[in-house]
Amino acid sequence: MKIALLGYGRMGQTIEKIAISRGHDVVLKIDKDDNDYDITLADVAIDFSLPSAAFGNITNCLNNNVPVVSGTTGWLDNYDKAVALCKEKNGGFIYASNFSLGVNIFFELNKTLAKMMSNLNQYNVTMEEIHHTKKLDAPSGTAITLAEGVIDNNNNYDDWKLDESDKSTRIPIVAKRIEDVPGTHTVNYESEVDSINIEHVAHNRQGFALGAVVAAEWLVGKAGVFSMNDVLNIG
Template sequence: MNIALLGYGRMGQTIEKIAVNRGHNIVLRIDKDDEGYDITKADVAIDFSIPSVAFKNISNCLNNNVPVVSGTTGWLADYDKAIALCKEKNGAFIYASNFSLGVNIFFELNKVLAKMMGNLEQYNVSMEEIHHTKKLDAPSGTAITLAEGIIENNKNYNAWKLDEGAEKTIPVVAKRIEDVPGTHTVNYKSDVDTITIEHIAHNRQGFALGAVVAAEWLVGKHGIFSMNDVLNIG
C-alpha cells in the first residue's frame, strides 16, 4: 500500500516506521508548509499535521479520491465541511481524536460509567489530561471526546469547560509536561469516596499503529467511519 504522510513530526515519523515494518511504502512526506504535491500517488493518506492545515489536507485528499485518515485535533470547526465534502465526492474518511486501541476501549468504558452514574447526583465529575509541551491544542481531542461521551450518557451534564466548572458543566484541566505521551483521568467524587478511571499511554506506538491499521481498513471503502468501525467495538 502506498501511503502519504501529511504531517511529518514525531507522530508522522513513528507512523512511517510502523507502516514500513508492515510492508507499506511511504510515497509522500508532507510538512506543514509544503505545497503542490501530487496526492494521487497515494492509495491512502494519514494526516497528523497541525490544526491550521488539517482541513486543507483532508479536502485535497477527498477532492482527489484518496481515502484519508486524520488524527489531527484542534480543527473541528471545519469538521462538518469535511463530512459534507466526503459525501459529495463519495469518498472515504476516518477522523479520530485518538487511534489507540486502549483509548478506544477507554472511550466505551467512559460511556458505560457515565450512564451508571446518571442517577447518583451526589457525585461530581471532573477530568484531567496531561500531554507533552509540544501539543498545540488544549484540552486534547481525546479529553473532548471523553467529555462528550459523558454528556451524551449522563443527564447531569450538558457542557464542558477548560479549567473550571459550573452547574451541569464538566471541568477539564489540561497540563503540559515534557515527554508525556498522554494521560487522561475521569473522576467522580462525592463526600464519601471517589471513583476514577484512567488511561496512561507509555509511548506513541499505540497511536501510530492504530492509524496504520485504520488506513489499511479504509482502502476500498466509501463513507465516513470511526475507530469503532475499524475495531468492531461499541
C-alpha cells in the same frame, strides 16, 4: 499499500516506521510548508498535521479520490464540511481524536460508566489530561471526546469547560503540559464518601501510530465517513 504522510513531525515519523514494518510503502512525506505534491500517488493518506493545515489536507485528498485518515485535533469547526465533501465525492474518511486501540476501548468504558452514574447525583465529574509541552491545543481532542461521552450518557451534564472549578452542569477539564508525556487521561467521579476513577496512560506514541495505520489499512476500498468504532467493531 502506498501511504502519504501529511505532517512529518514526531508522530508522522513513528507512523512511517510502523507502516514500513507492516509491509507498506510511504510514498509522500509532507511537511507543514510543502504544498507542491501529487496526492494521487498514494492509496491512502494519514494526516497528523497542524490544525491550520488539516482541513485543506483532507479536502485535497477527498477531491482527488484518496481516502484519508486524520488524527489532527483543533480543526473541528470544519468537520461538518469535511463530512459533506466526503459524501459528495463518495470518498473514504476517518477522523479520530485518538487512534490508540486502548483509548478507543477506554472511550466505550467511559460511556458505560457515565450511564451507570447518571442517577447518582451525589457524584461530581472532573477530568484531567496531561500531554507533552509541544501539544498546541488544550484541552486535548481525546479529553473533549471523553467529556462528550459523559454528556451524551449522563443527565447531569450538558457541556464542558477548560479549568473551571465550580460545580455546575459543565464538566471541568484540567489540562497540564509536562515534558515528554505522551498522553494521560483521567475521568473522576467524586462524592463526599468516595471516589471512582478511570484512567488511560500512554507509555509512548507507538499506540497512536499503530492505530492510525490499522485504520488506514481498514479504510482502503471503502466509501463513507467512519470512526474507530467501525475499525474495531465495538460500540
